[in-house]
Amino acid sequence: MEGLYICKDNKYIDQVRGTSILSLLAKKDNLEIMLYEFKAERPNSITPGDTPDLMEFYYILEGSIVIGNKDNNVNMSKGDYFYVQNIKETVPFRTVSDTKMLYITSQPVYNLLYAYTDELRNLLDKSEAKDIYTHKHSNRVQDYSVKIASKLSLSGEINYALALASLFHDIGKCFIPDEILNKPSRLSDFEFDYIKKHSTYSSELLSGKFIEDISKIVEQHHERLDGSGYPNGLNGDEIRIEAKIIAVADSYDAMTSDRAYRNALTPEAAMNELKSFIGKLYDKNVVLAFEQILHDEGILKN
Ligand SMILES: [Fe+2]
Ligand SMILES: [Fe+2]
Secondary structure (H helix, E strand, C coil): CCCCCCCCCCCCCEEEECCCEEEEEEEECCEEEEEEEECCCCEEEECCCCCCCCEEEEEEEECEEEEEECCEEEEEECCCEEEEECCCCCEEEEECCCEEEEEEECCCCHHHHHHHHHHHHHHHHHHHHHCCCCCCHHHHHHHHHHHHHHHCCCCHHHHHHHHHHHHHCCHHHHHCCHHHHCCCCCCCHHHHHHHHCHHHHHHHHHCCCCCHHHHHHHHCCCCCCECCCCCCCCEHHHCCHHHHHHHHHHHHHHHCCCECCECCCCHHHHHHHHHHCECCCECHHHHHHHHHHHHHCCCCCC
């Protein structure tokens, strides 16, 4: 029939996979109809649009979310919906379980929303492909970081920045030569200095793409409490909580992954190592929250 568009078997016009999956289902003039898919326990937020005319409508198809800030929030689940128009501040929300939402906007947002993440996603794939030992490292670090933040009951805004910062923390490794990244033997001082530049490179790549917080957090992910980290040798409170969280998640993942020069540590051994450096390298509350999470998930046995 003329004018009838039937789309079966998950058909979509375009799709971008980032920290969530956004599929463009249909569009006409300014109207866009999308499917938004999120994993459980993911922080997210709706930011004020550039035009007052923009209306964004969300209908929950599956799963459940908590919308609003700490003092004022509402649980929503399948069949519930909300929409925003002319909001003045960011509206945070967090998924409780795996969630699918129908997302309709009155102005085109699809390309704007994902032009940046798409480019970064490509760089991330490139940097992970270069380093044969860090496959899926960024996703695991993101997963651990988000869980730690939620255990520490940090605010929605912190969670949002952390989710992106933890995913892209090592993206600057795409500029480090393969021979250095994958060198099986001990690195020379020169080579190690080169590797150390990756946190600055990551931060520069992210700067201007998201809120500035994200690039600041990324720049600090190798800073350590006692000032022994890099690139700026920051101490204790000079390091942001998000960077302290990524430091713990990142170190744990590095220790529990095989490397050219050593086998992976067990979760217990890696956790003991983290705990032995509490107060020197790692934040106490962050390490203890992470230990609790690994216990609850049955990864740590005792
Ligand atoms: Fe790093
Ligand atoms: Fe890392």
